[in-house]
Amino acid sequence: MTYQDTLNWMFSQLPMYQRQGKSAYKADLSNTHLLVNHLKKPHLNFKSIHVAGTNGKGSTSHMIASVLQEAGYKVGLYTSPHLKDFRERIKINGQVVSKQFVIGFIKRNKAFFEANQFSFFEMTVGMAFEYFSKQKVDIAVVEVGLGGRLDSTNVITPEVSVITNIGLDHTQFLGNTLEQIATEKGGIIKPEIPVVIGETQTDTKDVFKKLAKLHSSKIVFADKEVEVAFESDLKGTYQSKNIKTSIQAIKELQLKGYTITNSNLKKGLLNVVKNTGLLGRWQVLNTQPKVVCDTGHNKEGLTYLMQQISEETFQDLHIVFGVVNDKDLTSIINLLPKHATYYFCKPDISRGLSVKKLKTFFNELGFKGQAYKSVKEAYTAAYNNSSPEDFIFVGGSTFVVAEII
Numbered sequence: 001m002t003y004q005d006t007l008n009w010m011f012s013q014l015p016m017y018q019r020q021g022k023s024a025y026k027a028d029l030s031n032t033h034l035l036v037n038h039l040k041k042p043h044l045n046f047k048s049i050h051v052a053g054t055n056g057k058g059s060t061s062h063m064i065a066s067v068l069q070e071a072g073y074k075v076g077l078y079t080s081p082h083l084k085d086f087r088e089r090i091k092i093n094g095q096v097v098s099k100q101f102v103i104g105f106i107k108r109n110k111a112f113f114e115a116n117q118f119s120f121f122e123m124t125v126g127m128a129f130e131y132f133s134k135q136k137v138d139i140a141v142v143e144v145g146l147g148g149r150l151d152s153t154n155v156i157t158p159e160v161s162v163i164t165n166i167g168l169d170h171t172q173f174l175g176n177t178l179e180q181i182a183t184e185k186g187g188i189i190k191p192e193i194p195v196v197i198g199e200t201q202t203d204t205k206d207v208f209k210k211l212a213k214l215h216s217s218k219i220v221f222a223d224k225e226v227e228v229a230f231e232s233d234l235k236g237t238y239q240s241k242n243i244k245t246s247i248q249a250i251k252e253l254q255l256k257g258y259t260i261t262n263s264n265l266k267k268g269l270l271n272v273v274k275n276t277g278l279l280g281r282w283q284v285l286n287t288q289p290k291v292v293c294d295t296g297h298n299k300e301g302l303t304y305l306m307q308q309i310s311e312e313t314f315q316d317l318h319i320v321f322g323v324v325n326d327k328d329l330t331s332i333i334n335l336l337p338k339h340a341t342y343y344f345c346k347p348d349i350s351r352g353l354s355v356k357k358l359k360t361f362f363n364e365l366g367f368k369g370q371a372y373k374s375v376k377e378a379y380t381a382a383y384n385n386s387s388p389e390d391f392i393f394v395g396g397s398t399f400v401v402a403e404i405i
Helices: 003-013 017-024 030-038 057-070 099-116 120-134 178-188 205-214 239-255 262-270 272-276 299-310 329-335 355-364 375-384 398-402
Strands: 047-052 075-078 090-092 139-143 160-163 195-197 219-221 283-287 290-293 317-321 341-344 368-371 391-395
Touching: 003 099, 003 120, 030 099, 030 120, 047 057, 047 178, 057 075, 057 139, 057 160, 057 239, 057 262, 057 272, 075 120, 090 120, 099 120, 120 139, 160 178, 160 239, 178 205, 195 205, 195 239, 205 219, 239 262, 262 272, 299 329, 299 391, 317 375, 329 355, 341 355, 341 375, 355 368, 375 391, 391 398
Parallel strands: 047 139, 047 160, 075 139, 160 195, 195 219, 290 391, 317 341, 317 391, 341 368
Antiparallel strands: 075 090, 283 290
16 A cells, blocks of 8 residues: 555545534543553553643644754654644654554554444544554653544543643533533543643633542642743744743653753744744735635634734735535624635535535625635635735644645
């Protein structure tokens, strides 16, 4: 099998949440335990940091990894979803996993995956853990896929657990209240392992305190603890919260004996993109007109993005917008500016919401915009319709961003 054959098999044979949605989600860790046992428990061979949360867990994971790289550690980084290439999910010191390793891992374990009907995500977690083990990383930053308690990554015992914040996202799996969602994400808190909470939220603070007490775990709220947030090359205004969360996580590692200087911390935060290859976070694609894309897609994420757009200086605003079909549009519609011109599109996945439905929903509420056959076509139209003084934003879904970067 070539690399492309291997990917085709993975994407077509394994249930994949990104493409299929709810039917691919498994609320159970028994498969993951079966898998890591089959792989001879690779997750026990390296130290880790576990990062959960509704928003910012990807950025925070990359920030922490970047700081650790600056401190001279060999750092594994496991994140999801990928934007352009599957291998973005598994990196060591910013370098993606080799095609040969992906091919070999699937070849060696294909019969086992088929016999046990593993999901795409479970298989990828197993691949990452084996890669980090074989490459002898000093530490790996592991981002939770969805939730926490029942997420496939939740077989590790980390040095530090990190929970960025809680918002109403993936409610069909995690619950309809912030307290319920916090309980699920708080499922990564382990006995006597310190936990860093990024944001102090009225609805969730006591949930985390109770879980930490239950596990005899030290708990620290980063926004209350960290007074000075250093600058980062990740420029979204919302990143200030992620910076504070990362700084506190690093402080916890220092207390455990990790050698990380203030200079490492500053340089790491300033060179996240260079060190880790992170894409799609307030990424500027063009300057005249200014074009920015961002993968933020839920209520909290879009609130910050729209606020940041309002602080920009421009003549006219153009928004290229598409979503997945389980998106609750009523929860985000009031955040979006009515004075913009919209270019509606459907991301090229089966879960994408039909562009006709999207356009109808927006138009009925007084938003002006047209439907386009593809993300690329929508983006081209926005670009052609704008003057150098305008601003173009591309977003609504990770998959929309993936098609234009």
